[in-house]
Structures are given as structure tokens and as C-alpha cells.
Amino acid sequence: MSTIEDKKNNNGQNGQSNKPAIDVKQISLAQKSSYDKLIANNAQWVEKRIGEDPEYFKNLAKGQSPEVLWIGCSDSRVPANEVTGTKPGEVFVHRNIANVCNHSDMNMLSVLDYAVNVLKVKHVIVAGHYGCGGVAAALTNKQFGIIDNWLRHIKDVYRLHSHELDRITDETQKVNRLVELNVSEQVYNLCKTSIVQNAWMERHDLEVHGWVIDLGSGLVKDLKVTSSSPHNLGYVYELNGVDAMAAH
Numbered sequence: 001m002s003t004i005e006d007k008k009n010n011n012g013q014n015g016q017s018n019k020p021a022i023d024v025k026q027i028s029l030a031q032k033s034s035y036d037k038l039i040a041n042n043a044q045w046v047e048k049r050i051g052e053d054p055e056y057f058k059n060l061a062k063g064q065s066p067e068v069l070w071i072g073c074s075d076s077r078v079p080a081n082e083v084t085g086t087k088p089g090e091v092f093v094h095r096n097i098a099n100v101c102n103h104s105d106m107n108m109l110s111v112l113d114y115a116v117n118v119l120k121v122k123h124v125i126v127a128g129h130y131g132c133g134g135v136a137a138a139l140t141n142k143q144f145g146i147i148d149n150w151l152r153h154i155k156d157v158y159r160l161h162s163h164e165l166d167r168i169t170d171e172t173q174k175v176n177r178l179v180e181l182n183v184s185e186q187v188y189n190l191c192k193t194s195i196v197q198n199a200w201m202e203r204h205d206l207e208v209h210g211w212v213i214d215l216g217s218g219l220v221k222d223l224k225v226t227s228s229s230p231h232n233l234g235y236v237y238e239l240n241g242v243d244a245m246a247a248h
């Protein structure tokens with residue numbers, strides 16, 4: 001079986017080309033160095049933690065009791081712990097493209113259920129960020145592949161608020177306003193779940209918040225859409241067992 005390296009050499013021998021189009025050696029070195037860096041960084045991190053507290057990993061391995069569930073965007077620039085200055089063990093995290101909270105997403109629902117009912121978190125934070133590529137993509141008519149189905153959730157948010165968004169002519173401002181509206185709608189979506197509503201029936205210390213991170217300054221903007229009870233859900237979303245049809 002010939003290797004990429006063999007093919008490179010053969011190219012030269014056959015006289016087809018003395019210079020391969022791709023320098024395989026350089027690419028493999030670059031890949032190796034970025035990969036090796038991760039392992040080296042990990043060793044340094046372990047050394048630093050143990051230097052500060054010899055019992056650090058012994059204690060970390062005992063278990064977790066985070067008070068916060070973070071539902072953020074997968075974007076590499078918005079890591080939950082880094083943004084909030086928290087340590088391992090302090091924030092339970094779920095991330096997906098454009099921080100969507102969809103009520104039929106078993107991944108998100110499983111994380112939410114575990115965080116709310118087992119870990120008993122006190123705060124659920126939906127954290128979007130300005131300049132979100134997923135939100136910007138949702139505002140176009142282009143096809144991006146399978147992600148188009150995921151972006152549909154954000155297109156639906158756009159449709160709900162098109163009266164406001166269509167008045168914004170600056171594209172960046174339009175994306176950023178949709179980022180805010182998307183966060184607010186995802187907070188609303190979380191509050192509509194039976195998971196959050198049942199928790200509110202049992203305890204009064206669970207709040208759902210909406211944040212947007214400004215990548216240009218690093219600062220968080222609290223959208224002030226915090227919810228801590230089902231009473232303003234409206235329509236037929238409050239799952240209180242009352243037959244709304246019979247009441248009319």
C-alpha cells in the first residue's frame with residue numbers, strides 16, 4: 001500500500017512534477033505541533049493546579065455541585081468558564097450552534113433535566129453573543145448544508161419579530177438584534193418546558209436568564225428577561241392542569 005509520502009516521491013521520479021502541490025511534511029508537522037501543544041498544555045495545567053493545591057484533583061474527582069447551567073453557542077470564542085471567571089465544577093455546560101433551546105432536542109432536554117432535577121442548579125443562563133455566525137447565516141437565503149435544518153429555529157424567531165427586524169437597514173445591527181431576540185425566545189422556550197415548570201412547582205430558587213456576550217469588549221449584557229415562575233407564559237404554555245377550554 002503506497003503512502004502519501006511514496007506518492008510524493010514518485011511524482012518526482014516520474015518527472016510529472018518535482019514539486020508536490022501540497023507539502024505533506026509541513027502539514028503533518030503543523031498538525032502534530034498544534035495537537036502536541038494540547039497535551040503539553042494539559043501537563044502544565046495539572047502541574048499548576050497541584051502546585052496551588054496538592055489535593056485539587058482528589059477533591060475535583062469527588063463530584064460536582066454546580067449552581068449554574070450555561071446554554072451557550074458552540075463558537076470557540078465564548079467558553080463558559082473563561083467568560084464568567086469560574087472554575088471546573090462550577091458551571092454545567094451545554095453548547096450548540098446559536099444557543100438554540102428546542103423542546104424536541106433530546107440532548108438539550110437531557111442536560112436541562114439533569115441540571116434542574118439532579119444537580120438542582122439555581123440559574124439557567126442562555127448565553128448568545130453578538131456577531132453570531134449561526135444567527136447571521138439564518139438571516140440569509142443561502143444553503144449551508146444540514147445546518148439549514150437547525151437554523152430554521154432561528155429563522156422562525158426572525159419571522160416572529162420581522163416587523164421590528166425589517167426596519168433595521170444596517171446588516172450588523174440586524175444580526176445583533178436577532179441575537180438578542182433569539183436569546184429571549186430561547187429563555188421563553190426553556191420556561192415552557194415541563195422540566196422547568198415542574199421544578200417551579202417544587203422550589204422557588206430556579207431562575208432562567210438571557211445574556212449576550214459582546215466579543216468586542218468581553219462584557220456580558222443581561223437582557224433582563226429573567227423568569228422565575230410560569231405565571232406570565234401566556235397562551236396555552238402554562239402547564240398547571242387547569243382545563244383552559246372548560247374555563248371559557
Ligand SMILES: [Zn+2]
Pocket residue numbers: 073074075097098129131132133134135
Ligand atoms: Zn454563535
